[in-house]
Amino acid sequence: MSDNEQCFFKTPIGTARIVGNQEGISEISVLNEELDSTQLVPEVLLECVKQLTEYFEGERKDFSIKINPKGTDFQKTVWDELLNIPFGKRTTYMKQTLKLGNEKAIRAVASANGKNPIWIVIPCHRVVGSDGSLTGYAGGLWRKNWLLEHESPSGQTSLF
Template sequence: MEIAFINTPVGSLKIEGSREGISAIVFSEEAVPKNQKISPHLQQAVDQIQQYFSKKRTAFDLKLAPKGTEFQQKVWKELQTIPYGKTTSYQQMANQLGDPKVIRAAASANGKNPISILIPCHRVIGSDGSLTGYAGGLLRKKWLLAHESPVRQGKLF
């Protein structure tokens, strides 16, 4: 497993992966190491995430390898269908998964998403339009949604 850190407008990100793909991207309190050597397996992820934050990329073209149950994998695949700049609700996700009753399970799988930003769990909101939980914190979720919004937002973070 290889690790890289990058600074973003919403804090440090820790990227983990190997030749099999990216297995985790999480917000980190660890400082980005000076003179960090980034492996070729992670360099493309670093480049694409930096492009995302500089508004030069709206979709990612990376091999992902998140670890999870079959249901979690299904939810994470569904999350990847939410377009940049759009949101969906937990109820809409459950409906897309084929069973409106799996709303709690879908929300739980969403919260266990190990690959922030690339698997855009920040794009899932409450049915009433409210910002609901986000492992990276609601301020980051609000910032990411504003970043992707076609409407210019004020300073959020």
């Protein structure tokens, strides 16, 4: 396994830390401190920075970067299911749990969502409470709300 590279990337909702290597991106996290963007982005992270830039500019809805999240087999199964939630759509923790085949596992599924190491690309922000409420988000509920608004079709309609 090759050594991990990292960079920092300013987004409209905070500085992202991107970590990865030839095997893929293993972490994208949002920091609560503002850091300058990395001037010389390591080559293995360039495509990730490019795709995140396109996402925040409203030009990208799907990511095609290679990801390599670190977690348990159960967590990876939950994260794989998150990848099936389309841009601009939402699901609930219960619906996600039922798709995974065990409605009693809702707390474990919610916990795995909370441990998602690849912010935005694995879209845990698209999971809401059964009543539609914005519940639990490691990056802060204000960021979850921002991301959902950013992906909302109503936010991109024109009057003309």
